[in-house]
Amino acid sequence: QKQLADALNLSQQIVSNIERNTTAADVDFLHGAADLYKISLDELIGRKMLITEESSYEQQILNVVETMDDTKKELSLRLLNEVAQQRGDKDGE
Structure with missing residues (x-):
């Protein structure tokens, strides 16, 4: 949590709240986390695409x-x- 919080310039408490679903993640958090982990937003939130x-x-x-x-x-x-x-x-x- 601390590393993620530091990388996204957030408090560790905010990251903890998001992980525990007591606070909703905002778009900036989601973009930052996806960029940090080098994955798409869909991958970050576990969205499955319809495969054609x-x-x-x-x-x-x-x-x-x-x-x-x-x-x-x-x-x-x-x-x-x-x-x-x-x-x-x-x-x-």
């Missing part, structure tokens, strides 16, 4: 990319842009 076929493909791609080092990510981005340009789906930006 399209979003399933996107999620699979993201899952693979998360395991790559920066060199492989850069190469993958170049390859995706090449494929998109050949199909005319995207301008490569």
Whole structure:
């Protein structure tokens, strides 16, 4: 709690109250916590997205990319842009 409170410039008591559900978290707190933990707001609050076929493909791609080092990510981005340009789906930006 202290580390979170310090990182978000809040008192430890406020963080404790939020964790115990005696105080509602405001938007600034939620944004700060999501940024701190490097997750989306949906992930922070446990929201599950409706999985569509399209979003399933996107999620699979993201899952693979998360395991790559920066060199492989850069190469993958170049390859995706090449494929998109050949199909005319995207301008490569």
